[in-house]
Amino acid sequence: DAGVIQSPRHEVTEMGQEVTLRCKPISGHNSLFWYRQTMMRGLELLIYFNNNVPIDDSGMPEDRFSAKMPNASFSTLKIQPSEPRDSAVYFCASSLGGEQPQHFGDGTRLSIL
Amino acid sequence: AQSVTQLGSHVSVSEGALVLLRCNYSSSVPPYLFWYVQYPNQGLQLLLKYTSAATLVKGINGFEAEFKKSETSFHLTKPSAHMSDAAEYFCAVSDLAGGYNKLIFGAGTRLAVHP
Numbered sequence: 001d002a003g004v005i006q007s008p009r010h011e012v013t014e015m016g017q018e019v020t021l022r023c024k025p026i027s028g029h030n031s032l033f034w035y036r037q038t039m040m041r042g043l044e045l046l047i048y049f050n051n052n053v054p055i056d057d058s059g060m061p062e063d064r065f066s067a068k069m070p071n072a073s074f075s076t077l078k079i080q081p082s083e084p085r086d087s088a089v090y091f092c093a094s095s096l097g098g099e100q101p102q103h104f105g106d107g108t109r110l111s112i113l
Numbered sequence: 114a115q116s117v118t119q120l121g122s123h124v125s126v127s128e129g130a131l132v133l134l135r136c137n138y139s140s141s142v143p144p145y146l147f148w149y150v151q152y153p154n155q156g157l158q159l160l161l162k163y164t165s166a167a168t169l170v171k172g173i174n175g176f177e178a179e180f181k182k183s184e185t186s187f188h189l190t191k192p193s194a195h196m197s198d199a200a201e202y203f204c205a206v207s208d209l210a211g212g213y214n215k216l217i218f219g220a221g222t223r224l225a226v227h228p
Contacts, residue, residue, distance in 0.1 A: 004156070031213065043157075043203065043218040055213065091156055099145045099164045099207070099214055104156035 002026070004105035006092050012111045018080040021108045024073055025094030033102060034067055034077050035091040043091075049075065050097065082112045115140045117206050119219035126226055132176075132191040134222045136204035139185065146187045147205045147216065148178055157203060163187060174198070199226045 005024040013019055025032050034046040048056040052069045060067070064083070069075040079086055089109050093102040120135040138144055145164050149157040161172025168180040178189045187204060201223045205216040 042220050045215060048213060048215070050213065056211065056215070093157075095214065097213070099162075099209060101147060101159045101162050102214065102216065103159070104149075106154070106156045109154075 004092055004094050004103055006090075006105035006108050008108060009106065010109045010111075012113065013082060014113050015083055016081045017112075018078065019082045019086075019110060019112075021077040021090050021092075021110070023075045023077070023092030023105060025075070025092070026103055027073070029094035029096055029103075030072070031095045031097045031102075032069060032075050033093040033095075034075070035093065035104075037089045037091060037107070038087075046077070046090075084112045086110065087112050115144070115206050115208060115210075115217045117204050117217055117219035119202075119204050119222050121222055122220065123223050123225065126194045126224070128196055128226055128228055129193050132189070132194045132198065132224065134189040134202050134204075134224065136178075136187045136189065136219060137185055138187060138204070138206040140206055140208050142208045142210060145207045145209070145214065146178075146180060147207070148172065148176070148187075148189050149203045149205065150174075151201045151203065151221075153200075160189070160202075194224075194226045196226050196228070199224055 007022045032049040046059045047067045049069045067077045089107045091107045093104045095102045116139045118137045147162045148160040161170045163180045171177045204219040
């Protein structure tokens with residue numbers, strides 16, 4: 001079975017540019033999570049969707065960040081405008097909900113110059 | 114509020130030696146506990162989970178963890194380390210208090226295995 005698929009795997013862009021990260025969750029999973037991983041702050045939850053609806057976005061750092069889930073098989077995380085401090089690895093994860101474990105994609109390594 | 118403390122950001126063992134990675138949690142309600150492993154340039158892979166069934170949980174790759182409520186611990190062990198076990202390991206806690214499985218991760222422990 002295909003796991004969580006993220007694209008691109010690597011993104012290098014200049015400060016001020018718009019960045020869009022993409023995620024395809026595991027088919028049948030109704031919960032989707034976006035995380036950010038940095039050396040300083042570790043793994044942080046950015047936003048949680050249930051049945052395509054954003055439920056908890058308290059981890060989104062500021063208005064420059066936005067996330068959408070237009071259907072059950074696709075989600076995006078957008079940063080506009082990007083800043084060097086946004087450099088991190090961004091992970092998408094999905095699950096069946098409840099106490100079921102989250103399954104992670106391989107991440108997008110984002111570098112903002 | 115929930116929290117996770119992983120004692121030791123780096124652990125080094127010899128191949129064939131016991132692996133012990135420590136995790137202590139704080140939770141106001143019975144928790145769900147997870148161990149994940151992260152290999153370089155990859156996402157997190159679930160090793161094992163505790164969801165209020167047996168206190169000794171067996172996972173993949175020969176790892177196991179024991180839930181000890183009195184010690185608020187969920188340490189990860191493996192009897193004999195392999196070179197392929199070198200990776201970063203994350204302990205996570207969740208209690209569904211927010212209505213969903215919100216994971217709070219520890220800072221991680223990087224395991225090195227030397228010949």
